[in-house]
Amino acid sequence: MKKLALAGLVAATLTGCSSQEEPQVLNLYNWSEYMPQEVLDRFEEETGIQVVYTTYDSNEAMYARLKLLDESGDYDLALPSTYYVSKMRQEGLLEKIDHSQIEGFEKLDPELINLDIDPDNEYSIPYLWGTTGLAYDASDVDGDEVTAWEDLWDEEYQGRVMLTNDMREVFHIGLRVLGYSGNTTDPDEIEEAYEKLTELMPSVRTFNSDAPRMPYLEGETDIGMIWNGEAVMGKEDMASLEYVYPEEGIIVWLDSFVIPKNAGNPDAAHQFISFVMQPEISALISEEIGYATPNLAARELLSDEVANDRTSYPAPADLTNAEFQEDVGDDAMQVYTKYWEMLKSGQ
Amino acid sequence: MKRRKGWPRMHRVFQQPFKTAVLLLVWGWLLLLVLTPNLLVVGASVMTRDPGSFLSLPLTLDSYRQLFDPLYLDVFLNSLYMAGVTTFFCLLIGYPFAWALSGLGKQRQTLLIFLLIVPFWTNSLVRTYALKLLLATNGLTNNTLMGLGLINEPLKMLYTEGAVIIGLVYLLLPFMILPLYSVFDDLKRELLMASHDLGAGKLSTFLHVTVPLTLPGVLAGVMLVLLPAMGLFFVADILGGSRNLLVGNVIKNQFLDARNWPFGAAASVLLTLAMAVLLFAHRLSQRRLGEEAQT
Numbered sequence: 001m002k003k004l005a006l007a008g009l010v011a012a013t014l015t016g017c018s019s020q021e022e023p024q025v026l027n028l029y030n031w032s033e034y035m036p037q038e039v040l041d042r043f044e045e046e047t048g049i050q051v052v053y054t055t056y057d058s059n060e061a062m063y064a065r066l067k068l069l070d071e072s073g074d075y076d077l078a079l080p081s082t083y084y085v086s087k088m089r090q091e092g093l094l095e096k097i098d099h100s101q102i103e104g105f106e107k108l109d110p111e112l113i114n115l116d117i118d119p120d121n122e123y124s125i126p127y128l129w130g131t132t133g134l135a136y137d138a139s140d141v142d143g144d145e146v147t148a149w150e151d152l153w154d155e156e157y158q159g160r161v162m163l164t165n166d167m168r169e170v171f172h173i174g175l176r177v178l179g180y181s182g183n184t185t186d187p188d189e190i191e192e193a194y195e196k197l198t199e200l201m202p203s204v205r206t207f208n209s210d211a212p213r214m215p216y217l218e219g220e221t222d223i224g225m226i227w228n229g230e231a232v233m234g235k236e237d238m239a240s241l242e243y244v245y246p247e248e249g250i251i252v253w254l255d256s257f258v259i260p261k262n263a264g265n266p267d268a269a270h271q272f273i274s275f276v277m278q279p280e281i282s283a284l285i286s287e288e289i290g291y292a293t294p295n296l297a298a299r300e301l302l303s304d305e306v307a308n309d310r311t312s313y314p315a316p317a318d319l320t321n322a323e324f325q326e327d328v329g330d331d332a333m334q335v336y337t338k339y340w341e342m343l344k345s346g347q
Numbered sequence: 348m349k350r351r352k353g354w355p356r357m358h359r360v361f362q363q364p365f366k367t368a369v370l371l372l373v374w375g376w377l378l379l380l381v382l383t384p385n386l387l388v389v390g391a392s393v394m395t396r397d398p399g400s401f402l403s404l405p406l407t408l409d410s411y412r413q414l415f416d417p418l419y420l421d422v423f424l425n426s427l428y429m430a431g432v433t434t435f436f437c438l439l440i441g442y443p444f445a446w447a448l449s450g451l452g453k454q455r456q457t458l459l460i461f462l463l464i465v466p467f468w469t470n471s472l473v474r475t476y477a478l479k480l481l482l483a484t485n486g487l488t489n490n491t492l493m494g495l496g497l498i499n500e501p502l503k504m505l506y507t508e509g510a511v512i513i514g515l516v517y518l519l520l521p522f523m524i525l526p527l528y529s530v531f532d533d534l535k536r537e538l539l540m541a542s543h544d545l546g547a548g549k550l551s552t553f554l555h556v557t558v559p560l561t562l563p564g565v566l567a568g569v570m571l572v573l574l575p576a577m578g579l580f581f582v583a584d585i586l587g588g589s590r591n592l593l594v595g596n597v598i599k600n601q602f603l604d605a606r607n608w609p610f611g612a613a614a615s616v617l618l619t620l621a622m623a624v625l626l627f628a629h630r631l632s633q634r635r636l637g638e639e640a641q642t
Binding site: 034058060061064065068159165167204205206207208218219220240330334337340341342346 | 382398418419421422451483484485501503505506548588589590592596597600602605606607
């Protein structure tokens with residue numbers, strides 16, 4: 001009986017908690033380490049809206065979760081990469097952005113708005129853009145020899161290479177090395193890229209999209225792929241971490257705010273987007289996590305050190321052969337997925 | 348409380364609904380949280396992949412056919428191999444451990460069992476990350492070994508199959524020890540003494556008395572280690588470098604990344620079936636032991 005009474009008491013306390021008046025909450029679904037804590041704190045301070053930050057490490061995982069929770073409205077904001085914006089928009093997974101509630105849209109780089117992925121930005125607002133390039137640890141690798149994706153295949157790097165845990169990016173480098181587009185939908189080209197990548201597999205020590213700088217900092221890998229922001233953050237801890245724009249062309253992507261269909265608190269989502277678009281906040285984010293802001297007013301506020309950092313803000317020459325990631329459609333995705341599974345299973 | 352007249356009858360009336368409630372709760376729990384999800388998985392496994400809504404008709408056995416694709420067969424076999432090695436090491440450590448444990452005084456036994464269970468208070472994911480710190484190239488083990496001058500170059504331990512097996516053994520060892528401990532605890536000393544009195548040596552007693560009598564514990568331990576080992580995908584992700592080393596990785600990828608739910612479900616059903624086979628073997632061995640004891 002005592003136990004029963006205790007259980008009753010616990011139940012009563014639990015329900016008691018939830019009946020208190022709840023503060024407003026914004027559920028932000030974002031990549032790990034992709035928003036400085038300071039920004040969240042300041043937003044909370046200014047608006048009283050509490051931000052619940054949930055993370056993912058791949059577009060696929062984010063998409064699957066949002067698709068599954070279609071009706072539930074568990075998330076108010078998410079940040080898909082370029083090609084997932086168009087995919088999710090076409091599948092009706094997104095709520096339209098109410099531009100009357102957004103402040104500062106006119107400050108965005110004209111080259112990064114009104115793209116094919118989302119004409120007139122009806123469903124998405126650019127957050128940050130970045131590149132996926134080559135990284136190496138200068139204390140273990142001779143930097144003069146690292147100029148192209150092809151160099152990863154060099155035998156001397158056996159067991160020292162890191163790739164991102166991102167199917168499209170890994171295939172992108174395989175395709176580029178062969179001279180194909182990283183956005184190909186041709187099954188034969190994808191298969192060829194797979195064949196090429198299998199030759200790289202013995203060299204690959206790990207895949208990481210959680211924090212791609214970590215295997216370099218931990219000394220596990222000396223060369224491989226990295227996102228430019230991670231390279232900037234990594235360099236703060238390890239000065240010998242270098243970022244290279246490979247000859248075959250760097251991978252370019254743009255991550256945008258979107259509001260999932262049935263979001264529980266779309267007003268807070270709009271408020272948050274406007275908050276981030278303030279030049280001062282956008283500049284702070286870019287300085288803190290090393291990716292490039294599409295906000296031109298914010299770029300003027302950047303310290304010279306960041307504004308001139310070619311890792312964050314590539315010079316025009318760095319973008320020779322660069323390719324923007326595009327949606328390849330479900331059929332091609334199935335082909336990619338099949339070979340990705342084979343690649344990771346060591347076939 | 349004072350005892351009143353008629354209380355015993357009241358008690359019985361109270362007891363009946365209580366009993367019914369408890370039974371309902373247990374059965375409800377099993378139906379809702381065990382049977383239903385499993386049926387859903389089986390159901391999903393015979394449906395067709397649908398890029399829009401995950402699952403669609405018609406019903407098909409394609410997913411099961413796909414399991415026999417050489418690619419997945421290889422993953423399954425490799426996974427079985429990794430789980431087998433894990434089970435072997437768990438048994439190698441767990442068997443003598445449980446034996447020694449059962450020979451200790453009651454208080455010490457309680458203390459050691461308690462220590463065995465304490466790690467469960469920390470989430471296994473967190474403990475796996477801790478293991479990563481131990482195995483890393485700049486990690487504790489390498490630094491110690493290099494500090495002692497035993498090695499000159501750090502050993503590459505992280506992101507290898509070995510690291511995954513270490514992680515699996517570490518996480519699953521208690522599941523081997525506990526059932527073994529319970530059979531050793533029940534093992535009657537008289538039987539061992541009788542064997543001695545009848546002239547059997549230590550080895551002979553071990554092989555002909557101890558091993559058969561603890562076999563159900565071994566099988567129970569193997570069941571609790573072998574199959575979970577194949578499913579702990581996060582260990583392969585964190586310690587193995589996100590390769591498809593375990594069936595669990597394939598299942599997770601199919602659900603999360605490839606969005607091929609029928610195939611992911613079919614792979615889960617395969618694991619469930621394997622578990623059923625092991626359970627059957629376990630029952631068989633217990634029945635045989637029962638028969639031997641009667642004759």
